[in-house]
Amino acid sequence: MSDPIVVINPNSTEAVTEAMSDALEGLRLPGGPDIECLTNPDGPPGVESQADADLAAVQVREIVARRANSASAFVIACYSDPGIHAAREAAGKPVFGIAESGMLRAMSVAGNFGVIAILEKSIPRHMRYIRTLGFESRLAGERALGLGVVELSDETRAYARLVEKGNELRELDGAQVVVLGCAGMARYRAALEEEIGIPVIDPTQAAVSNALTNALLKSP
Template identity: 60%
Template sequence: MSGPIVVINPNSNQAVTDGLDQALAGFRLTGGPAIECVTLTEGPFGIESQRDVDGVALPLGRMVEARTDASVFIIACYSDPGIDLCRSLSRIPVLGIQESGVLTAMTRADRFGVIAIADASIPRHIRYLRRMGVEGRLAGERALNISVDDSARNDGTFARLVEVGTRLRDDDGAGVLILGCAGMARHRAPLERELSIPVIDPTQAATAMALGLSLSQQTD
């Protein structure tokens, strides 16, 4: 069997990692690769600024270099921090959840909306969409204006997700929504039921891609 899919939470908040682990339970297939969720203890408590994004690149690179047993890496932060560095340091595939989430969303609807953690994140996300060449498919991006920790723990987060998601659907014309933070993972299914449009958890999207990559390696 090939090595594990290693899902890296680049912040040091264990509650976010635990939420990822729960959200990926259904992806652990009998006979399939292990899925290991790990915390970058050197990272900030929440990645909420450009400084946070840039600051985790080197420790992420060190972790990727050290885990030569992995079959695929997933960087589980919506800003895809350090992705170019990590890809340059390892021959093992490295997936970012923003890239994976956007690619998945475009298979579900013509225009997608993104629910961000904070207004300050939106320009950074849009720069990445421009780099991908898919900015024209963005219906809109709106922010919850809460912390990463709140997204993982606060019971009031869901009501705010419904409010912002409704505006993206009704006012901006989004046919599918992407959760723009790994800490929102536990809200995907109930939000999809509430809004009656597809909701993409980007870490799940990346893991689905990682499974395809890992399983294809087993048949080569």
């Protein structure tokens, strides 16, 4: 039997791990690889600063190193892709970051994309990463909810803000598709897509899709 795809939630909030696991249900195939979602027990409650991301990077790498022989691929389920390059050094297996995979998926369906971040201060960090990846010519805009990772579970408030920011991305920035800029937004994807009328991408789904088809094809 093949090894599972290991999806690492770099933060310590179990509710986030559970919601992302639920969102991956469609990718758990009869006879296909298991998709195992782990919480990083020592992580911050949410990755909200560069210090959080840097600490998570080291912890993610350790988890990956520990599981290198019992995983077919890894997914780093935080929109800063903490530790992605060190994890690749350690894994000897494919490692997918959700920010990277989410933006790549967005570019496979539309000419440009918008991003919804949790906090205003996340945006400069994301901008640096977009430049690192060379994708800035495809970015329509990024807008922040002004809510932390934990506050995302306040459904009424979080959803209202998502709709507001999604509409702004579509109308003011001309975004043709929206990428959710935090793994903790997974539960809202389908409703939001319906509401704002353009595709909405859950980046964890995008990354796990990459890992799944990699496993099915035994190829990149």
